[in-house]
Amino acid sequence: MKFSNTLIYWYLQNNRTLPWRKTKNPYFIWLSEIMLQQTRVAQGLSYYLKFTSTFPTVFDLAKADESTVLKMWQGLGYYSRARNLHFSSKQIVNEFKGEFPSTYKEIIKLKGIGDYTASAIASICFNEPTAVVDGNVYRVLSRYFGIKTPINSSQGIKEFKALAQSLIDNTQPGTFNQAIMDFGALHCKPQNPLCETCPLSDSCVALEKKLIKELPVKEKKIKVRKRYFNFLVVKTDDDKTILSERKGKGIWQGLYQFPLIETDRNINKDELISSEEFINSFPNKTSISLFNEKEIIHKLSHQHLHTHFWIVEIKSFAEATVNWNTINTFPVPVLIANFLEKLNFKSN
DNA sequence: TAGACGTGGCT
DNA sequence: TAGCCAAGTCT
Numbered sequence: 001m002k003f004s005n006t007l008i009y010w011y012l013q014n015n016r017t018l019p020w021r022k023t024k025n026p027y028f029i030w031l032s033e034i035m036l037q038q039t040r041v042a043q044g045l046s047y048y049l050k051f052t053s054t055f056p057t058v059f060d061l062a063k064a065d066e067s068t069v070l071k072m073w074q075g076l077g078y079y080s081r082a083r084n085l086h087f088s089s090k091q092i093v094n095e096f097k098g099e100f101p102s103t104y105k106e107i108i109k110l111k112g113i114g115d116y117t118a119s120a121i122a123s124i125c126f127n128e129p130t131a132v133v134d135g136n137v138y139r140v141l142s143r144y145f146g147i148k149t150p151i152n153s154s155q156g157i158k159e160f161k162a163l164a165q166s167l168i169d170n171t172q173p174g175t176f177n178q179a180i181m182d183f184g185a186l187h188c189k190p191q192n193p194l195c196e197t198c199p200l201s202d203s204c205v206a207l208e209k210k211l212i213k214e215l216p217v218k219e220k221k222i223k224v225r226k227r228y229f230n231f232l233v234v235k236t237d238d239d240k241t242i243l244s245e246r247k248g249k250g251i252w253q254g255l256y257q258f259p260l261i262e263t264d265r266n267i268n269k270d271e272l273i274s275s276e277e278f279i280n281s282f283p284n285k286t287s288i289s290l291f292n293e294k295e296i297i298h299k300l301s302h303q304h305l306h307t308h309f310w311i312v313e314i315k316s317f318a319e320a321t322v323n324w325n326t327i328n329t330f331p332v333p334v335l336i337a338n339f340l341e342k343l344n345f346k347s348n
Numbered sequence: 349t350a351g352a353c354g355t356g357g358c359t
Numbered sequence: 360t361a362g363c364c365a366a367g368t369c370t
Contacts, residue, residue: 033366037368040366041365041366042357079353084369114368152350181366190358191359249370303352353367359362
């Protein structure tokens with residue numbers, strides 16, 4: 001009781017003014033919650049504004065092409081969020097007449113919505129007392145109560161959810177949920193938390209036992225795989241190139257890229273043009289030059305992509321169907337977008 | 349269920 | 360710098 005009252009009091013004085021805090025429209029709250037998954041407010045804010053002005057209702061979003069949605073999502077990462085968002089918008093329009101489901105139990109059935117997001121929407125929009133547990137909540141609770149259970153273990157997930165649920169203010173669950181998250185983001189920060197001015201400092205276990213830096217506990221570290229990418233950037237005399245959509249599982253599903261030859265190490269020009277993949281894909285009369293002498297290492301959470309862009313000039317090539325002046329309409333990974341910007345800069 | 353899934357900021 | 364972290368979800 002004291003815990004939640006203190007947090008709510010802190011929140012009323014310190015909360016950030018954010019556009020999605022001015023509404024309880026579940027469509028807008030949904031958009032903001034999906035965008036902010038594993039994403040900082042500073043990074044997601046401009047995307048939220050762009051989406052809500054381009055797609056003011058769920059009907060507008062449902063009407064759009066997936067490729068348009070992905071283009072607008074470009075640069076935010078975790079692109080399955082955009083695909084699931086679009087998929088669910090169509091379901092809401094077609095099956096629910098555009099009306100957003102109003103209970104945790106129904107909300108969590110939507111693609112792309114898990115325990116956290118269902119709890120957030122149900123509590124903020126429909127006043128249902130379901131506790132959110134995001135990275136902030138894990139940190140605040142593990143420190144305040146001195147809990148050492150790893151937050152990414154199945155035991156920890158259960159334990160922290162139950163604890164948060166026991167602490168929620170049933171009369172204003174949405175405010176409580178946002179309060180504990182904002183408190184974690186602004187005050188009980190991962191590094192250098194503001195313990196000196198903390199309204200909970202007199203009863204914080206981690207502060208008393210000097211465990212602030214040890215909590216929360218997280219087990220297992222991720223392995224990073226190295227990959228070697230050679231993108232073949234075709235340029236024909238009539239200003240065309242080749243782009244193809246990434247399909248199936250793996251990174252960047254639904255985004256576009258130049259023809260790609262992946263190798264198990266960096267390779268030179270001779271190795272490239274004598275490779276089977278290259279011979280099978282391109283005609284003889286080509287002029288090839290390496291765009292970036294130094295490899296570009298694009299870092300994803302689980303992969304480091306050692307990348308070379310090769311400029312492949314061909315007089316004419318039937319496979320090249322994309323006009324250069326339309327290239328910026330395709331959704332592409334940041335790695336490709338950065339290349340296009342450099343290319344444009346060089347030629348201007 | 350552990351691993352995959354993006355990008356960018358901070359130390 | 361290399362690693363951690365950020366309003367998680369899916370398979």
